[in-house]
Amino acid sequence: MRHLLSTTDLDRAAAIRVLDTAAQMAATQGRQIKKLPTLRGRTVVNLFFEDSTRTRISFETAAKRLSADVINFSAKGSSVSKGESLKDTALTLQAMGADAIVIRHQASGAPHTLAHAGWTEAAVVNAGDGMHQHPTQALLDAFTIRRHLTGTATNPDGVGHDLAGLHVAVVGDVLHSRVARSNVDLLHTLGAEVTLVAPPTLLPVGVGPWPAAVSYRLDDVLAQGPDAVMMLRVQRERMSTAGGGFFPSPLEYTRLYGLDARRLATLPDHSIVLHPGPMNRGLEISADAADSPRAVIVEQVANGVAVRMAVLYLLLSGDGDTPGAAPATGAVPALTSTSTPATAATTTTAGATA
Amino acid sequence: MTAQYLLKDVRPLGGEPTDVLVAGGLVAAIGPDAGDASENAPDDLEVIDATGMVLLPGLVDLHTHLREPGREDAETIASGTRAGAAGGFTAVHAMANTTPTQDTAGVVEQVWRLGAQAGWTDVHPVGAVSVGLAGEHLAELGAMADSAARVRVFSDDGKCVHDPVLMRRALEYVKAFDGVIAQHAQEPRLTQGAQMHEGVVSAEIGLAGWPAVAEEAIIARDVLLAEHVGSRLHVCHLSTAGSVEIIRWAKSRGIAVTAEVTPHHLVLTDEEARGYDPVFKVNPPLRTQADVDAVREGLADGTIDIVATDHAPHTREDKDCEWAAAAFGMTGLETALSVVQQTMVDTGRMTWADVARVLSTNPARIGRVEGHGRPIAVGEPANLVLVDPDQRRVVEPARQATASTNSPLRGRELPGAVVATFLRGRATVLDGVPQDDPADPRYAAGRVTP
Ligand SMILES: [Zn+2]
Numbered sequence: 001m002r003h004l005l006s007t008t009d010l011d012r013a014a015a016i017r018v019l020d021t022a023a024q025m026a027a028t029q030g031r032q033i034k035k036l037p038t039l040r041g042r043t044v045v046n047l048f049f050e051d052s053t054r055t056r057i058s059f060e061t062a063a064k065r066l067s068a069d070v071i072n073f074s075a076k077g078s079s080v081s082k083g084e085s086l087k088d089t090a091l092t093l094q095a096m097g098a099d100a101i102v103i104r105h106q107a108s109g110a111p112h113t114l115a116h117a118g119w120t121e122a123a124v125v126n127a128g129d130g131m132h133q134h135p136t137q138a139l140l141d142a143f144t145i146r147r148h149l150t151g152t153a154t155n156p157d158g159v160g161h162d163l164a165g166l167h168v169a170v171v172g173d174v175l176h177s178r179v180a181r182s183n184v185d186l187l188h189t190l191g192a193e194v195t196l197v198a199p200p201t202l203l204p205v206g207v208g209p210w211p212a213a214v215s216y217r218l219d220d221v222l223a224q225g226p227d228a229v230m231m232l233r234v235q236r237e238r239m240s241t242a243g244g245g246f247f248p249s250p251l252e253y254t255r256l257y258g259l260d261a262r263r264l265a266t267l268p269d270h271s272i273v274l275h276p277g278p279m280n281r282g283l284e285i286s287a288d289a290a291d292s293p294r295a296v297i298v299e300q301v302a303n304g305v306a307v308r309m310a311v312l313y314l315l316l317s318g319d320g321d322t323p324g325a326a327p328a329t330g331a332v333p334a335l336t337s338t339s340t341p342a343t344a345a346t347t348t349t350a351g352a353t354a
Numbered sequence: 355m356t357a358q359y360l361l362k363d364v365r366p367l368g369g370e371p372t373d374v375l376v377a378g379g380l381v382a383a384i385g386p387d388a389g390d391a392s393e394n395a396p397d398d399l400e401v402i403d404a405t406g407m408v409l410l411p412g413l414v415d416l417h418t419h420l421r422e423p424g425r426e427d428a429e430t431i432a433s434g435t436r437a438g439a440a441g442g443f444t445a446v447h448a449m450a451n452t453t454p455t456q457d458t459a460g461v462v463e464q465v466w467r468l469g470a471q472a473g474w475t476d477v478h479p480v481g482a483v484s485v486g487l488a489g490e491h492l493a494e495l496g497a498m499a500d501s502a503a504r505v506r507v508f509s510d511d512g513k514c515v516h517d518p519v520l521m522r523r524a525l526e527y528v529k530a531f532d533g534v535i536a537q538h539a540q541e542p543r544l545t546q547g548a549q550m551h552e553g554v555v556s557a558e559i560g561l562a563g564w565p566a567v568a569e570e571a572i573i574a575r576d577v578l579l580a581e582h583v584g585s586r587l588h589v590c591h592l593s594t595a596g597s598v599e600i601i602r603w604a605k606s607r608g609i610a611v612t613a614e615v616t617p618h619h620l621v622l623t624d625e626e627a628r629g630y631d632p633v634f635k636v637n638p639p640l641r642t643q644a645d646v647d648a649v650r651e652g653l654a655d656g657t658i659d660i661v662a663t664d665h666a667p668h669t670r671e672d673k674d675c676e677w678a679a680a681a682f683g684m685t686g687l688e689t690a691l692s693v694v695q696q697t698m699v700d701t702g703r704m705t706w707a708d709v710a711r712v713l714s715t716n717p718a719r720i721g722r723v724e725g726h727g728r729p730i731a732v733g734e735p736a737n738l739v740l741v742d743p744d745q746r747r748v749v750e751p752a753r754q755a756t757a758s759t760n761s762p763l764r765g766r767e768l769p770g771a772v773v774a775t776f777l778r779g780r781a782t783v784l785d786g787v788p789q790d791d792p793a794d795p796r797y798a799a800g801r802v803t804p
């Protein structure tokens with residue numbers, strides 16, 4: 001893995017490897033001293049062309065817990081129409097010796113361009129691009145689903161497992177959602193069955209070949225007893241665009257597609273509720289649903305750090321092809337071996353840290 | 355004494371080999387004895403062994419963006435028409451979306467004059483339909499028609515004349531001087547922020563979609579308007595299967611509509627967008643394989659009248675960036691003939707005579723251009739292009755004559771090569787090389803100065 005631009009970059013084995021690595025990382029995060037020396041001397045740049053404090057802090061925390069140097073580069077305001085800025089910024093970061101660039105950009109494909117235009121040698125991590133992909137979000141969602149729905153007493157994180165046989169409903173603004181695209185691809189790769197639920201105006205023309213079922217009716221899908229329900233954020237500006245908006249009113253949206261206490265009660269006992277945040281309480285999700293014991297939304301945030309640690313680790317030291325990657329050895333066991341028990345990883349890591 | 359050229363064993367329109375003498379600005383003689391007709395001393399008669407080569411009337415482009423005035427960093431009238439000559443063109447129509455806009459007699463005359471001074475091809479300025487391309491008030495179409503530039507084609511290309519009333523008025527008004535409205539068919543509300551064809555690929559890669567219906571709805575409206583007011587309508591760069599159907603229907607009703615397709619819509623699909631390389635960003639967007647098949651069929655059966663390049667040079671900074679920030683458009687003057695050969699001739703869909711029809715005769719007729727698109731016959735103006743269909747070449751944008759490098763065919767091998775281009779008997783291209791006059795300071799400076 002040279003870059004992480006899209007969840008379609010990951011086959012089943014690679015996806016499970018990231019999730020298993022994340023499990024090892026998560027195990028270290030339960031300890032008092034959370035910091036690993038793994039990426040000491042490496043530089044991770046958070047390049048954000050679009051505001052997202054949550055995602056930036058998550059990546060920053062992940063990089064720091066691996067002892068990397070972190071540079072936050074907020075390029076917001078460098079407007080899309082002034083496109084040259086992406087190239088110049090990339091050249092600047094290359095000159096500064098960035099080993100990895102975590103990029104959030106409003107233009108679909110900007111991370112792809114950054115990775116392939118020959119402007120930088122750094123590993124590129126897509127932290128969300130336009131309406132395209134947000135792969136670490138999908139990985140943390142898959143990690144969370146796997147933990148809750150395949151974990152056992154002896155293997156609480158479901159290490160080594162995929163998501164075969166699970167049914168996941170993805171509900172809301174699929175059209176504009178990079179989270180939905182990333183999740184459809186990754187969940188499919190991991191063997192889960194996906195149903196997209198949205199008003200027809202919020203589904204892309206061309207959704208046909210996606211490896212997912214499509215429904216316009218949330219109640220019908222909930223009646224099928226999905227194992228996980230993922231609610232997507234509905235941006236309020238979607239109500240005031242060309243043609244008068246994508247749906248008639250917030251009230252009608254909530255009535256037809258909102259997850260409230262009544263709908264929550266129809267779910268099987270084991271089902272969980274996810275949301276990538278930030279939530280619009282009262283629009284796509286009611287307070288009852290958001291705060292219910294089934295909601296794993298806060299846990300998603302914690303898992304996000306572990307997943308991003310795993311991604312940075314695998315990109316920057318996975319193949320040991322770069323000088324300076326040496327500290328990785330011994331800090332975390334060889335990650336090509338997915339069978340390494342998480343407990344062993346914790347022990348080794350703790351020893352190295354101490 | 356002006357040079358004379360004897361093309362030996364050349365195939366006019368791809369027919370039987372014969373000899374053609376170019377002398378005195380005219381096709382002076384045709385036949386095995388053509389060389390005898392030369393009044394020049396043998397030293398002044400340049401004999402070109404044209405065995406296996408095809409002779410066509412000089413190509414006429416109805417849709418070229420020369421960028422001057424305003425964006426001389428992307429192309430000048432001199433560099434763009436030099437590229438045109440290299441591609442086998444003897445006349446090009448310079449689109450109106452310059453800065454200032456070609457919406458007055460003064461600006462179109464300036465463009466026309468610069469074209470004449472450069473001397474590579476005839477330059478026929480297209481006049482804007484509306485003042486500043488704003489789509490609100492008719493520009494002074496009559497003044498442009500009566501100017502020295504004798505404008506006959508009017509277009510807001512780059513923008514659609516979307517107001518149906520303005521479109522109706524324009525269609526009616528140009529009847530007074532036998533003009534034509536060339537419409538860039540794009541419903542603006544359906545394409546706000548659009549980046550590429552709306553379909554399977556756009557859904558997957560997350561770029562805002564440009565639906566086929568945004569083009570087709572405007573074409574449907576416009577052919578009905580043209581029928582109602584009895585005017586000529588030309589549809590620019592038609593790109594969808596549905597558009598072909600609408601034009602076919604309109605022609606069957608006897609509506610005076612003509613249509614063009616670009617070389618890139620004959621050969622490339624929206625799959626190219628997957629790598630987010632903005633060199634493939636164009637308006638109208640690259641469509642699906644089914645659309646490509648439909649426009650090829652429409653071109654072969656005459657539903658589509660012409661191929662026009664929509665040559666749209668852009669500077670590197672306008673393409674060297676993320677997709678959404680990049681400009682729409684691609685170059686095409688120097689590859690158009692090869693693409694038509696590859697997609698239409700080498701596949702058996704069209705003959706070389708058909709190529710002459712869609713790249714010369716028809717565009718000259720639509721644009722009311724005199725002296726171009728004529729038969730290859732004794733006494734006709736020697737506006738000619740000599741093509742070697744057996745050559746193959748790899749497209750290298752940096753080596754092209756155009757000042758810009760945004761060719762979507764970079765690195766591809768194409769069949770056919772322009773060996774020579776003649777503008778009224780003068781070779782603008784010989785042995786595939788534009789015939790710059792090193793003594794002329796205009797070329798040393800890289801551009802023509804008035
Ligand atoms: Zn156009």
